[in-house]
Amino acid sequence: MEAKxxxxxxxxxxxxxxxxxxxxxWSLSPYxxxxxxxxxxxxxxxxDANENPYNDPVNRYPDPLQRDLKARICAIKGVREDSIFxxxxxxxxxxxxxxxxxxxxxxxxxxxxxTYGMYGVCADINDVEYRRVLLDDNFQPDADKILAxxxxxxxxxxxxxxxxxxGNNIDRKVIDKVLDSFDGIVIxxxxxxxxxxxxxxxxxxxxxxxxxxxxxxSKAWGMAGIRLGMAxxxxxxxxxxxxxxxxxxxxxxxxKRAMEEVMQHDRVRGWVESILxxxxxxxxxxxxxxxxxxxxPSDANFFLARVKDAAATYNYLVxxxxxxxxxxxxALCGNSLRVTIGTVAENNALLEALxxx
Ligand SMILES: *Cc1c(COP(=O)(O)O)cnc(C)c1O
Numbered sequence: 252m253e254a255k256x257x258x259x260x261x262x263x264x265x266x267x268x269x270x271x272x273x274x275x276x277w278s279l280s281p282y283x284x285x286x287x288x289x290x291x292x293x294x295x296x297x298x299d300a301n302e303n304p305y306n307d308p309v310n311r312y313p314d315p316l317q318r319d320l321k322a323r324i325c326a327i328k329g330v331r332e333d334s335i336f337x338x339x340x341x342x343x344x345x346x347x348x349x350x351x352x353x354x355x356x357x358x359x360x361x362x363x364x365x366t367y368g369m370y371g372v373c374a375d376i377n378d379v380e381y382r383r384v385l386l387d388d389n390f391q392p393d394a395d396k397i398l399a400x401x402x403x404x405x406x407x408x409x410x411x412x413x414x415x416x417x418g419n420n421i422d423r424k425v426i427d428k429v430l431d432s433f434d435g436i437v438i439x440x441x442x443x444x445x446x447x448x449x450x451x452x453x454x455x456x457x458x459x460x461x462x463x464x465x466x467x468x469s470k471a472w473g474m475a476g477i478r479l480g481m482a483x484x485x486x487x488x489x490x491x492x493x494x495x496x497x498x499x500x501x502x503x504x505x506x507k508r509a510m511e512e513v514m515q516h517d518r519v520r521g522w523v524e525s526i527l528x529x530x531x532x533x534x535x536x537x538x539x540x541x542x543x544x545x546x547x548p549s550d551a552n553f554f555l556a557r558v559k560d561a562a563a564t565y566n567y568l569v570x571x572x573x574x575x576x577x578x579x580x581x582a583l584c585g586n587s588l589r590v591t592i593g594t595v596a597e598n599n600a601l602l603e604a605l606x607x608x
Pocket of ligand 1: 467
């Protein structure tokens, strides 16, 4: 009882943003582009940006704030337009978190382990200490262990749910407890949320000032090639991200193609349904293969499987022209392969090759 009362008493308010943001970023005067200063669409003659008047439409700089696309996405996601940031992949948003909040050589970030490799790489690039808190055998985190890794210089805590490479949804009670108890920024990477069968953390944005949710067009939306990621957060955080990003981070072709896809976004639901159906079939068949020891549960568009000899199986498949991901060197993933769900034909090719292995 007493422990419970103590835990309740520990609910913390987020530090003021000015205390969390690096002082140089807080006081930054951002670059102002010609297209920032003039925002209207009514003008007919544009002589403000030193563009070439020929070669319409790619001769013009794109909208630095992608307003048309945001207007569409806010309706689909049910969030305010000023709570949306678009990046050159979610990877840009991940990097921005470090550049905005973490003083190099001073601050640190905490993350679950194993998880998506980019958090650690961005930490290294920005000279920020990265503290890994090991998941349990079911790839679930312990909130108290995460909070024990936090000190006065911890600015960011990263969750990834469903998690990569394990594929499972992270226990919401753990994420909620960390959101309640940590006075810095909590990032929940939902790259695979469309496959997860659980609600998005987007619904909590309005009452969680320290929450940043990452999503992407690269997975369920089928647009990894155009490099478009999303971050959702309170407007003050989004403002700072817009100040720090490259002025024209989302190019014209990407904005145009994303608009076209958004107009027919009901297609995404059909793709997700097929992938989920195939996920169930492929996982069941894969589990029965001679080479397989265990298939871990998945809430994503891939699954992790422990096999007898991951390197040998991987190399055999390469010889058959089939590429999976060998995750054996990742913590808790010894002899494990990560398999993306493909089309029926692709999945059958994998099963057939492995049945002869
Ligand atoms: C694939 C993936 C992304 C997507 O990154 P993009 O840069 O948007 O393509 C983000 N987070 C995780 C965990 C992923 O697995």
